Amino acid sequence: MSTERITAGRPRSSSRSTIEEAAAELFLEQSYGGTTVDEITQRAGVSRATFFNYFDAKSDLLWMDADRALDALDARLANGAELIDAVSATASEIGPERVPLAVTQAEVMGTGEELVSSGLVRVGRLVSMVRAAIMAHPPQEHDELVVAVRANVLAGALVAAWSTWIRGGVERRPLSRYLDEAIALVQL
Amino acid sequence: MSTERITAGRPRSSSRSTIEEAAAELFLEQSYGGTTVDEITQRAGVSRATFFNYFDAKSDLLWMDADRALDALDARLANGAELIDAVSATASEIGPERVPLAVTQAEVMGTGEELVSSGLVRVGRLVSMVRAAIMAHPPQEHDELVVAVRANVLAGALVAAWSTWIRGGVERRPLSRYLDEAIALVQL
DNA sequence: TTGATAATTGGACTCAGTACAAGAATAGAT
């Protein structure tokens, strides 16, 4: 993946996963907003500076699962996979337990501004990826507006599928069902 | 609008517009990221606390035009207007000069995380409004996924139109042309 | 003049995120 060690040097301790676990615990106990980075690193037995070696922002902790999925999608697209195929393949790796902390937190603490905006950052990333994929497979379309609309529409459908799947609760169908249905709705 | 005075009390001085103007100047001189709230309020001749009486966040200053447009759209929808009509009417009020500071700032300082996320917050607001409007005029559709897809798709088309219009530069056509075209692309 | 109301202000505070230099742990080479 991204964090592959190449040469020698001081090896990473298990800091990353330790931090993730400490954060998950604390968020359950105190909620996201009620937990400081200091508390997380203290429980993880790690210095505060180390936290920012591993995460760009506290809100990254809410979206680790989503980010990993987006990374996987990105990798497939970089390999030249067709967009819809790449989406399907990535979705098939997302089991029912892969509900981002952000969602459980939203239920507990309402939809804070930070929660919304950090989540929308991921949507923005998805839109960028979709647009790049569309432009890489140009079905003779170069009109700026048409490309922009297609990218936003497709990304919007994917997000709708994903969020509906999330809200489906325990008895929901697999994510791929929702995706197929959503994509069918926007295929002209 | 929203800030109509009803009863007595100390009247607002011209703080809001003074702050907006000071901020616009400073952003041009120093860029958004290079300007602190302190500097803005100092130039505006106003206390720092007053700034946060008028704005929830520094990034609000980047999106004042967009927020006003969204307010106008919201008001029309609250009055029961049809979604497409409300969008058209609102768009007709947006002249070629109504390019948010965010866009000019993006050209200067690249697409910073804060710029992206604050902008996407507006997209989120638009999606919410579109979804509410769709559910208020139910063409017998109650399936959660279908509603979510429609809302995201339509909002995505609107955003695509708007951002393409923005990027069109000086010689662009009126915003309503872009919107009509984008909406036509997603009308089934 | 008096009172109610609401804007403004200063000041202290919390916390996320940045910057950087010093220290610690490893692999590989000599």
Added chain:
DNA sequence: ATCTATTCTTGTACTGAGTCCAATTATCAA
């Protein structure tokens, strides 16, 4: 074993956004 390059880790100091609140000030109405 020792040295060296590499890279993770940590302490520390700092900036700046956003919150909170009590005190002050400007206006309207009675």
